[in-house]
Amino acid sequence: AFLRTWQAACKVTGATVEVPSGYSFFIKPISLLGPCMPQIALQIDGTILAPPEVSSWAKSDLFQWINIKWVQNFTIQGSGVVNGQGSKWWSSSQTTADKKNCPSTHVPSMKPTAVRFYASNNVIVRDITIKNSPLCHLKFDNSIGVEVINVTISSPEDSPNTDGIHLQNTKDVEIHDSNIGCGDDCVSIQTGCSNIHLHHINCGPGHGISLGGLGKDKSIACASDIVVEDIFMQSTLYGVRIKTWPGGIGSVKNVTFSNIQVSDVKVPLIIDQFYCANNVHCKNQSGAVAISNINYNKIVGTYSAQPIHLACSNDVPCVDVDLVDIQLKPSPVNHGLQQALCYNSYGKTKAPLVPASIDYCLGENGRFSKIAKLSHDHLCQ
Numbered sequence: 001a002f003l004r005t006w007q008a009a010c011k012v013t014g015a016t017v018e019v020p021s022g023y024s025f026f027i028k029p030i031s032l033l034g035p036c037m038p039q040i041a042l043q044i045d046g047t048i049l050a051p052p053e054v055s056s057w058a059k060s061d062l063f064q065w066i067n068i069k070w071v072q073n074f075t076i077q078g079s080g081v082v083n084g085q086g087s088k089w090w091s092s093s094q095t096t097a098d099k100k101n102c103p104s105t106h107v108p109s110m111k112p113t114a115v116r117f118y119a120s121n122n123v124i125v126r127d128i129t130i131k132n133s134p135l136c137h138l139k140f141d142n143s144i145g146v147e148v149i150n151v152t153i154s155s156p157e158d159s160p161n162t163d164g165i166h167l168q169n170t171k172d173v174e175i176h177d178s179n180i181g182c183g184d185d186c187v188s189i190q191t192g193c194s195n196i197h198l199h200h201i202n203c204g205p206g207h208g209i210s211l212g213g214l215g216k217d218k219s220i221a222c223a224s225d226i227v228v229e230d231i232f233m234q235s236t237l238y239g240v241r242i243k244t245w246p247g248g249i250g251s252v253k254n255v256t257f258s259n260i261q262v263s264d265v266k267v268p269l270i271i272d273q274f275y276c277a278n279n280v281h282c283k284n285q286s287g288a289v290a291i292s293n294i295n296y297n298k299i300v301g302t303y304s305a306q307p308i309h310l311a312c313s314n315d316v317p318c319v320d321v322d323l324v325d326i327q328l329k330p331s332p333v334n335h336g337l338q339q340a341l342c343y344n345s346y347g348k349t350k351a352p353l354v355p356a357s358i359d360y361c362l363g364e365n366g367r368f369s370k371i372a373k374l375s376h377d378h379l380c381q
Contacts, residue, residue: 002027010036019080021045029061029112034071034120044080044128050114052085054107062108064116064139071117075124082130084114089134090159090183111135111161121145131155137182139166140173142192148175157205159183164206167193176200185210186236191221191250198227204234208265210241211255213275215248215289222250222380229258233301239268242294243275246313247285251380253292262301264331269296271321271345273313288313293320294347300327304334307355310362312344319365321347327354 002017002025009015015037019025023046032042050065051057065084068074089111114133117123119142126149130137137153140146146167153164164180167173169192179202180186186203189196189211203209209228214221221244233239240257262268273288291312307328312318326349330336342361353359 003030003032006032009040010034013037014039016041016043019044019046019048019078021080023047024049026051027066029057029065029067031067031069032071033069034074036071036074038073040071040073041075041077044076044078044082047081047083050084050086052088054088057112059108062110062112064113066115067118068116068120069118071120071123073122074120075126076128077124077126078128080128082114082128084112084131084133084137086111086132086134086155086159086162113137113139113166115139116141117143117146119143123147124149126150128152129154132159133162135161136163136166136188138164139168140170141168143170144172146170146173149177151178153178153180153182155182157181157183163188166190167196169193171195173197178202180206182206189223189226190214191219191223193226194224196226199230202232202234204236206236208233208236208238208241210238210243211252212241212243213277214244214252215250216245218247218249218285218287220250220379221248221252221289223252224254224380226255227258228256228260231260233260233262233265233268235264236262237266238270239265239299240296241270241272242291243270243272244289244291245275246273247287248289249287249379251290251292252294253290255293256295256297257299258295258297260299262299262303262328264302264304264333266303266305267307267309268299268301268303268328269308269310269326271310271312271318273318274311286315288316290316291318294318295322296324296326297322298325301329302331303328303336304331305336306339306341307336308340308342308358308361310342310345314344317344317346319346321345321362322350323347323353323358323362324350325352326358327352329354
């Protein structure tokens with residue numbers, strides 16, 4: 001019924017598909033396909049529920065639950081809830097003791113994203129709640145012109161790989177005035193993304209806001225012109241992070257992190273060019289995604305492990321990194337290291353800087369700047 005309603009609405013300019021308040025609808029994996037007439041809306045005021053049993057999902061449906069493709073000038077809005085009911089998908093992360101006491105059914109390695117947009121332009125998602133996805137909650141892939149406003153995303157802190165919002169090969173994005181708490185990155189920005197603006201977001205629990213991991217399996221990765229500002233992070237694993245796999249190529253450039261408030265965050269500022277997911281053994285590889293023109297401005301609050309961790313490649317160091325008005329103090333509960341780490345990272349600092357070790361953390365750009373910028377820039381034109 002839901003699919004038939006969509007297909008009918010798709011043919012009418014300005015049509016709205018409604019999920020009324022006070023009702024819950026159980027929906028199996030579904031694809032809402034365009035192209036449609038302009039100004040179509042999905043009004044969610046009730047609750048949409050995914051199948052809760054892992055065994056009820058066909059292998060062909062494991063990529064996503066609600067799949068929206070080839071739409072333009074489309075809005076999802078309302079006061080309702082999109083509930084991925086993902087708890088049984090997370091059981092593969094149980095401890096050995098947990099599994100003995102409460103054995104789980106087989107969980108496939110591929111798990112569905114709750115809501116995925118593909119090849120869609122001028123999309124707005126506003127006011128709804130998305131919760132308990134088996135994997136990522138909201139994903140935009142190969143899309144242009146995205147706005148996410150006043151959205152709530154939530155899943156438990158220990159729900160694995162449940163990113164809040166995931167962007168890939170997507171441009172011209174604004175995400176703002178939203179609350180995101182999950183078991184992975186609040187927002188994850190991947191290769192092919194540019195002109196991204198995140199602001200006025202509450203993040204936590206989770207792993208913070210991340211660019212990457214980029215360059216896996218020596219792939220080309222490109223991300224640029226990204227602004228993250230006016231963010232509050234509470235008890236997250238990281239704050240603002242750039243992570244790249246050893247051996248990758250391409251570039252990350254023109255990124256600004258500004259007015260970020262952190263509270264009991266493990267490591268508030270991190271660049272990791274030696275990223276290796278799940279601590280799986282990674283071979284030492286030469287080369288790295290080039291990182292340049294990264295601006296950190298007014299990052300304040302408390303940390304539980306280390307204030308700054310900038311670990312950059314021996315082959316392609318990080319250049320033009322600015323640390324301005326960074327004031328990070330140990331958490332009253334978890335007293336971390338006072339020492340900031342800046343390895344093969346170059347740029348300039350400007351007071352106030354707390355702890356004092358930040359002031360002499362970065363090297364001077366010098367001859368590294370031009371070499372690092374030009375090394376991979378041509379791959380991302």
